[in-house]
Amino acid sequence: MRCLMCGKNRDEGTFRDLFDPQDPLCEKCRSEWRRKHIRFRLGGVTAESSYVYNEAFSRCLIQFKELNDEALRDVFLYEVADRLRFRYRGYTLCLLPSSEEKSAARGFSHLRLMFACLKMPMIEPFRKVTSQDQKNLNREERLAMQDAIILKDGVQLPEKILLCDDTITTGATMLGALAALGQKAQKVRIYAVSANIRWL
């Protein structure tokens, strides 16, 4: 078995493998991620994230999202899956949208693959109307884009909703999704796998 990021052969095994032999990342790659469960308020809703968005995490996320490396699907939630399943039992995962062109080019929904390992009910009720890439925008421009997310027509929303995304930078996408939900959902929580360091 090889580490999915550095490609190093791991048949030899390490001390950690005695307790945790299934992790798709090797000890070294995993240790570069900074795991930190934080909770904060975003738009009046409780948000939670598990990792700090640092260089190693972003490298992995880019390889998964931009270079379409589907093999990395289980890497992100491997350590926190049990915890999430327990904390958010009864919730329905509600995935935030990518722009349509991008997901068409990708050929798969990266969030659906990423959160599939939780084995929880999943819906994708949103649609993104602009296709502008957020990467090159600054904070003000991002916050101005909140209206870009709308609910699809005729979507039935469950009672308890967990809004899921891969990373929270400014929170603009999340606020957009919250605005699109309005009063239609009874209970909403937010979960992002990683959060920018400024949320700490």
Place this chain on the structure above:
Amino acid sequence: MMQCPRCLNTDKAFFYRGSRGWYCRKCISFGRVMLEEENEPVSLAPVSEGSEEYTLQYPLTKAQEEIAVKCAELIDTSDVLLHCVCGAGKTELVVLSIAKMLKEKKKVCFAIPRRQVVLELRERLAGYFPKAKVVAVCGGHTEETDGDLIVCTTHQLYRYYRVFDLLILDEPDAFPFRGSEVLHGIAETSRKGHMICLSATPDQELLRKEREGSLIRLVLNRRPHGHPLPVPQIKVVPDKVMFLSLIRWLHRHRAQSCMVFVPSIKKAQYLYWFLFLLFPCCLCTSHTENRDEVIRAFREKKNGVMLCTTVMERGLTIENVQVCVYQADSRIFDEAGLVQMAGRVGRVFAYPEGDVLFLCRRRSEKAERCVKALREANLCAV
């Protein structure tokens, strides 16, 4: 058996079956390549008329001429390794072969592991081929990827699947190309014709290919000015005295430019803090952002001291420069690197000789092998 069409990987552990089928994860950083889908060779614009005309700055010497003609003959039938000492004018040697290919309207690429050298080489080749469109493709210069003659880093070769009729690989023993299976595979699949490798220090892989007969080696052991290569002087000094020896050596050469190679960036910085009190110093490592500017200033100053790491060991020509390698026994340096560092000296016609000093903490086999290799080259040249 499955094989990646781009990096030629056959290790099953690197293949993964995604939603659209199997793909290779070894070269994923260059974008995803599906195994089952047919990869079309990239098509580029044809070579423009008259681009093969060339003018050299200096005429080739007799020895160079001989090698250049032989090389141009051989590339039709086989791969060639030009094993030439540092400063023998490797670029000029292949100009004839390039011109021949361009005349036959074939695509030629000049690939180099280091980005720094790409831009410099583009200027030189554009000077040699005034009518051809010479494009440089490397990090930061990727808007235009097609021309009559393409100069690129070895990383950029992934853009050209089965394109080139002639691939010239400069310094294949340099980092990051050396030892990288992915880059080797990509270089292999970017060509449909033959390949010329230019190296002063060919590695075992290339020599093995020569023994197998898939590669023909041409040797040139003399620099165009006919002077022998400067042979390094090895000096074994205790740790604490080494710094003083360095200062003494720098003081002796205070009228000339000196390059001091240091094993690591941190050490270079510390040494810089001390030395800049005594000498006009500059620092040039991979962390230096305005590297081009630093080098330009160093060139103009004529009596400066440049502290550098192994990034600067190749492809740099500076007039009247002396070289010292600080802690030459460090495991960071290898034999090929030491030969290259010594090869910075005496590359210009006006200053064909110079001083090279290796400061070691203890006897070092690598340094001794390097000296031996240079001595042998000098002997063979006569």
